Amino acid sequence: MTNLPRAGRRTPAGPRPRTLVNPNALRTRRGRAVYAVTLLTVVVTFTFVFVFPLYWMVTGAMKTPDELARTPPSPLPGGLDLTAYREAWHQLDLGLYLRNTFVYALGAWLFTLAVDVTAAYALSRLRPLLGGAVLGLMLATLMIPPMVILLPAYLTVKDLPPLGVSLLNTPWAIWLPAAANAFNIFLLKRFFDSIPTELLHAAQVDGASPARVLWSVVLPVSRPIVGVVSIFTVVNVWRDFAWPLLVLPDSERRTVSTAIASLAVQVPQNVLIASLVVASLPTVVVFFVFQRHIMAGLTAGGLKG
């Protein structure tokens, strides 16, 4: 649980550790048969439960509304018809919403890194007076589930103290709250704590300022954890629903999730399904590419609140 995520770590080759089932039992004829049946059942069930719905979604978007209403359904679409995807792109203006979401995610990523990395570094290495209390106050926010402060947070963003400006319908409403993430600070601080002090002392003796040490010594060795924080920040902004629903009500400003949800009733079934595919693609691609980081981050952050 508390192991640090190491990007690109592979399990060392060697004898397989003993697990629940006796390895000798698996070598018998009966054991092999049971294993084969179990493996097959699991693979088929998983494919059916987790992949088939997605297959149904991707092919559903290639069917005409008539085809979609048919009973029994056709397992394959009539042809490689991408009309619904084209219509989704134009009717729902998906390009705009993807661009919006991309801008929100990018800004949230930059702000999160700038704010959380510096904060974690200060708490871990500069150790100011009351640093422990500050960290405690930050971690305490993990005990407050996001849904229960949804309304006061919305009211705050609507009339931001002490300036009295409204951040509604601006990217700031996504960017700044994303940076107030205690879990990121916790992960980063724990990683910075584990960096050997000699490494930092060497740089300090050379006269490097704290900012310089952070940039040229700490950050280069912290790439795995910074990667995990980055991926989770971007994916969270992309997946979030309730918060952008409230703070970005303007139809021009919506994220791809809230836009599709609000337009769902107005478009034909196949166009809606096509837009679901388009909305899902970016996160699925991110998962394909960063699978190892995401899974490492998930188990490192197993205690996420």
Place this chain on the structure above:
Amino acid sequence: MTTTRAAARPAPRARRVSPRVRRAARRNLTAYGFLSGALICFALFSWYPIVRGVLLSFQRTDAAGDTRWVGLDNLRTVLADPAFAGAWLNTAIFTLLALVVGYAVPFAIAIVLNELRHARAYLRFVVYLPVMLPPAAAVLLFKWFYDPGPGLFNQILRAAHLPGLSWLDSADTALLSLVLVATWMNLGSGTLIYLAALQTIPGELYEAAELDGAGLLRRVWHVTVPQTRLILLVMLLLQIIATMQVFIEPYLLTGGGPEDATVTVAYLMYQYAFNYDDFGGGGALGLMLMVVLMLFSAVYLRVSRQDAR
């Protein structure tokens, strides 16, 4: 270093301040400079809203924008709402049903996956895939599946010569349908966390249990479960906290219907604020939910402290 530089230009008034104090002051100043961004963000978007959430529950803002204290009026309004008890009941049933399906199943899946020597990467990838979809997309996808006519689920039931269900359209099955999609979306993270925990169990324990004549199920019960006891407890609490906040499923699938069968506390809170324009009432509901969830959070914190030890 710092000492020599400080000595080079002694400020007249700071002459009596020792270099050590000055160095500490400078370090603190730098540290708080580095912390300033986080302090501002937390103050504005975390700490202040928490305090405001409590205050909000005892205030009322009228159409002119004037805020005044109303004591327990908001609480009374909410308690008198006929939907109030139903919302808590629905939330509790949702949480309970989600536990029945969503708690034991990932653990069982993880135990089986841990024994497999083939297709591990594929299975792990596939089980986590729904977690990566934007929840709005997954929920709307299931809305189509739940269509009693040409929806996927009734098509499957029909192919198996079973009677179709009305899914979201009937008060009897609507809440269950919400649980189904929530479980499908979230099963993967629990599975992978359990899988990581299972890999830390020392193999000798299984060997010893086997020498004592323990069969497969007894080994699960007497080795696997005790060895993962803490993570099981932590996940139980985390799941309760997560599912009690259920909002997107009723918002997108049912709008609270049919017959208020899927109005949850978080959804009612949203309705108070944005449909009845009563942020005080919404705030009161939020505060109640916060109190209940903080109880679970407090237990969770105790447990995870134990875990760290």
